[in-house]
Each structure stands twice: as structure tokens, then as C-alpha cells.
Amino acid sequence: MTDFEAYRASAREFLESVAGEFGKDARRGLDVEQDLALGRRYMATKYDAGFGGISWPKEYGGQGLTHTHKLIFDTEEAKYGMPVVYFGISLGMPVPILMHYGQDKDFVKERIVKALRGEEIWCQLFSEPSGGSDLAGLRTRAEVDGNGWRLNGQKLWTSWAQYCDYGVIVARTDPTAQKHKGLTYYWVDMKAPGVEVRPVKLAAGDSHVNEVFFDDVRLEDSQRMSPVGGGFAVAMHTLMIERYIATDSAGFGPPLDVFVELAKTTDYNGRPAISDGRIRSQIARNHAMRAGLESITARAMLMMQAGMEAGPEGSLNKLVAVRSRQKLSELAMDLKGQSGFAYSEHNSPREDWTNSWISAPTGRIAGGADEMLLNTIAERILGLPQDHRPDKGVPFNQIPA
């Protein structure tokens, strides 16, 4: 057994031992607050068992193992439906960035351990009403205030902000510079005076994203995590941290065998729907697509285990998987017909086709809209030109709003 296989076995053993207390079945019927509380207890249990911060340095409370170990654990963990969704962004981007750029090491270490144990949660305050895909179009401003800064403006789509203790934020410090060059990166205390969080209810009925308003919020200069005007580079670093995260060829919707089961047990025209050519074709196409994505992921894992860099084709996963999940969910609803009108926002999009359908648009927009992912493939992988950008080289305050 290789080191990685042994690690997978020990991960499974741990997960199996706590699945009853924290897994899918334990979570059924809980409201968000109860589920979050369960999640915090799970994170502490996981940390105490030695599976927190798997690939982070030991000096910061991590386990000092490789990214591959972390991917192995995450892949196994995903099978149990543990309540980890609240901590994904926190531990995925803001906290690693804090580890990298934070100025006060003792403060940083304390935050990391609390974040790993689920005691504190961090959010990422990037998108705004005027800039999501166009991040550098943001308008929240930080102005010099004595030996620190004063923050004013509004962020949008901030996941889990209502439960967060801290956040990382990009703000404009020089409106007379070109748009990418006038930005600076900070961390911010979400409980500080002047910070107001308002949940935004999404189409599915849940409210995991928020508007966050900053009204004269005081920032110390020690909260700055980039050179003044150098915030865009740190923001890019934040988004690049986890190029290969644990992926899901089902696009975070139901697995294909759930659809096959539905097609077998649903009568259409007096026969099981799985004998209908239209249904068969969609099953087969989805299977081929998902098998391809899984093979890409498996190959990437092997390459990383062998110390090689994985290929850029890993960037296809979210693009391809989520939009096909959207269509397959529609087809599942068609199949159910009049018997499928019932809806509860508490069902899981990984188990219920209607929840999968109504939350799919979020998946196609969050973390890079389909169109931005296609641009990235076209420009970074294939070397095609950037779009025409009329705002290029223009001082930010002269770009027509």
C-alpha cells in the first residue's frame, strides 16, 4: 500500500467513525443555524483527529502534508455529506491568504487554528454591485485616515458573511490610477462598528449570500495585506490558490444513478421511461461527459502524486458539469410530470432534482461565470486575444460609469 492509499484508508476510518453524528442523515431536517452549529462541532472533531489544515505548515497548526493528501481527504469526505459548506470559502481562500500576507504572525496563527476548528469563519469581500466578473471595476474605497484607513462602500454576493468573524477585502485607494492599479487588499473585522450585513434571498429560497455595507469602518495599517495600489495581484493570488479542488462531475447536483433509478421506476407511455430513446440518449451523453471529467481528475491526481503539474483541462469541470446538471434536472422534472410539483427549499440539491434545478444558476455564475471560464480557456490555454476593453489604460475616475 502506498503512502497515499494508507492515508485514504485512515481518512475513511475517521469519517466512518463520525458519519453517524455529523453526516447526511444527522443533518436532515436541521435549519441553517442548527446545521452550522453541527458543522462547527464537526470541524473541531476533525481538527482534534488530525485532519484539519492537512496541507498547511505545522507551525501554523496544520498537518504539514501535501495538497494531494488534502484532495484525498476532501474526496472521501464529500461522500458523507458532512456539514462543511460554511467553511469552504473561509479555509479555501481568505485564511491561506492571511497565512501568506498577514503581518502579525501570532495573530495569524491564532486565527488559523480558530478557523480550522470552526470557531471563526472568514469571508471574501470581492464582488460588488458594479463589478463581479469585472473585479477591478470595484468602487468600495479606502482612504487614508491618520495612521490607518477609513473604509466606505458596498460588497455583494458575499457567502456566509452573516456568520463571519473576519473577511478579506479589496478596496480602491487611488481613483486617479488605472483600474487595476488603484486597489489595495486588507483584512477586516466583520464585527467592527460600521459593518452591516444584509442577507440576500436567492431563487431557491435560501440566503447564504449577503450585501455588506461599510460606513466609515476604521482599518489599522497592520490590516493591510498588499502594497498600497498592489491589491489586484493579491486578489488574483487568492483566486488561484486552489486550482485543483475536490471536483464533482455531477456539478454538485444529484449523481447520474439517481436519474437512472428515476427513469427505471417512472412509467412513460406504458413503459419504463428508461426504454424511451430520448431519455436513453441523455443518460448516455451525461455518462460519457461525466466519465470524461472523472478521468481528467483521476489523471490530474496521479500527475500530482508523481510530482508533475496537472494539465489545464481541469478548468473544464465546473463549466461542463454545472450546466449539464441544469439540463438534466429539467429533464428529471419533465419525467416526473404532474407528480413532481412539490418543492421544499430544505431538500438537498445533491438529492432532489427540483432543488438542483433552481439552484443551478448560482453554480453557473459563482466562482467564475461560464462566459469568464470560456474566456480563460480561450485566452490562457489557446492563446486567443482578449476582448476589446475600452477601459484599458484609462484612469478609473475617467471610465464612463
Next chain:
Amino acid sequence: MSILYDEGQQAIATESRRVLEARTSKDRLLKLLTTTGEVDKPFWDTAVEQGWTGLAIPEEHGGLGLSLAELGLVAQQAGAVIAGAPYLTVGYGASQALVASGVAEAQAAWLPKLAAGEAIGTVAFAEGTAPLPANPKVTFADGKLSGTKPGVTAGITADVAVVLASHQGKPALVLADLAGVTRNAIDSYDNTRLYADLVFDGTPATLLVEGEAASTLALDLLARMAVVTAHEQTGAAEALLFTARDYALTRKAFGQPIGAFQSVKHRIAELYGFVEIARANCIHAVASEGKDNFLLAAADARISATDAYDTAARDTVQIHGGIGATWEGGLHLHMRRARSLAVEQGNLMFWEDLLVDHLGEAA
């Protein structure tokens, strides 16, 4: 094999690409479209000289004893240059049928010649709209074959064919020397595939396998040929992806390269997705050879590769605008090949059905 290619396999891919790119001519391929019964000689000479005919034939029968992986990599390069002859895939099918049959006399008579490229082998399974008929109308009795196999790849020139026939009411795979067989050549949209109806009229043939074992072997052979073809389709789709990309970088309209328009660049980025998913499925299928999930993996590879090549042909022509639709431009060579390969070795509907039947039983 692993799903990572080893150094030897990577070398085969690089070398076959190099030699094929140097010896392929679009003009020759265009000319061949208007002739029936001819192949691109430089392509086939290269294949024989490089030993590709014997790649997957065991060493004791005169081959190189390599696997589906190596043949797939060569097929990928052949697809990229629009292979000038159809022999590699069907020759592989014929020789693998012989290897699996264990019929020593037939093996000794044909395998060394097939390995050396001195004889051309093909496979004749399909009848009507069925890639793999359950009760073939072609019959085998008293050592003789009767009936017609339609649209056999390489049928115009092949020396020997493995034929799926009915034998005493059960399926059988038999080997027929085609020397005296009537071949009705088909003037096709893709003439270098050498399609012909083979008319057997008391043709002497050798029984290889019969009954349940024949059906199982025929499906396995079809799946393995489909995996080779999937590699060929993937290589072709990738070549088209780069052709589209290069054109979009150089062709200008409205004062900028057309590749700067999202309608064009996104179309090309989508092709990248089709190609990489097909490639990943090809690698997975090769790595699954001999395992329980091989048929499923072969179906995945075949479906995604057919989709990739069809889409790449369609979209690359569209991205080229008017020039893409001309005879001279030659992109129709890919359009034609995308369709001929989509139909050979079982069409999409066949593989979709096979895949869903498997899932339906498993779930």
C-alpha cells in the same frame, strides 16, 4: 496500463506525428475523393514501414506485442492528418479476432502477413442498420459463406475478412479469403475508406468461434475497434481545434482578429472541452481493457469522440466562413471523415443503447 502514458508511448505519439505531418498532402487527399478504390500510398507505406500494422499483434505471430494504448496513440495522429487509408482499425479487428480464436492454422496463415502489412485484413459484422446483427442473414454452412455484407470498410481491396455469420441458427465468426469474392465498390463521400458490398456466394471460409462465444467476441472486437476509432476522432478534432484557433488569430474583421469576438473565441473554447473530454475517455478506455467496465468505458469514449469530431468539423468550417465551404480549402475532408468514422464501428445510437442497457442492469 496506467492512465498516464509512459515514455515509450509518448515517443510513439511524437514520432508518428512527426512522420505523418511530413508526408501528408491535402492536395493528394482532395484528388482521392474523386477516385474509387485508391488509397494515399505515402500514408500506407509509412504505416507499414513504421510497423503500425503489427503494433498490437503478439510477437510470436510476427507483431510488436504492444497494446491498444500504442495503437490508439498512432490512430490519434492518423486522425489529425485524415488517414489516407482505412486499414489500421479494421486490420487490428481482424488480427485480434484471429488471436482470440486460437485457430492455429489460420493464425499461421494470416497473422505474420497482417503484421508485416503484406496482407490487408478487415471485419464484416454489420447488416442493414445493425452494427452487430443478432441473427445475421449471411450464413455459414459446410465450410462456405453465402450472402451480402454491405458497406464493408476496406472492402474493395482487403485480402481477408472476419465475418459475422449464422451457423446452424447460431452466430459465428468465420475467416474468409476474399480472393474470389465479388466486391461491389461504392462511390462514396469518403472514397479512401474503400467501402464495398461483399457478395459471398459459396465462398470457402474457416470457422473461428461459434455460439455465445462468437457474440461475446464480436462485441469485444467492435468495442476495441471503436476505441481505436475514438482515438482517431479525437486526434482529428484536436487538429481542427488548432486549425480554428490559428485562423481566428490571423483572420481580421472589423479591425481586429476574429478570435477576439466572443462568439468565435467561445466556440473554440467549447471545442477544447469536447476534445479534452474525449481524450480523457480514450485514455480511460485503454486503461480499462480486459476489465469488467471495458464496454462501458469504450462506449463513453466512442460517444464523446464522435460528438467531438462532428462538432469540431461543423464549427471549424463555420469559423472559416466562405473559405471553409470551398473544395480547395479542404475542410470538407474532415466533414466527410467525421461522418464516415461516426458510422463505422457502430453509430451513436448503438453505443448509447449499449451504455444505457449496462447502466439499467447495474442500477
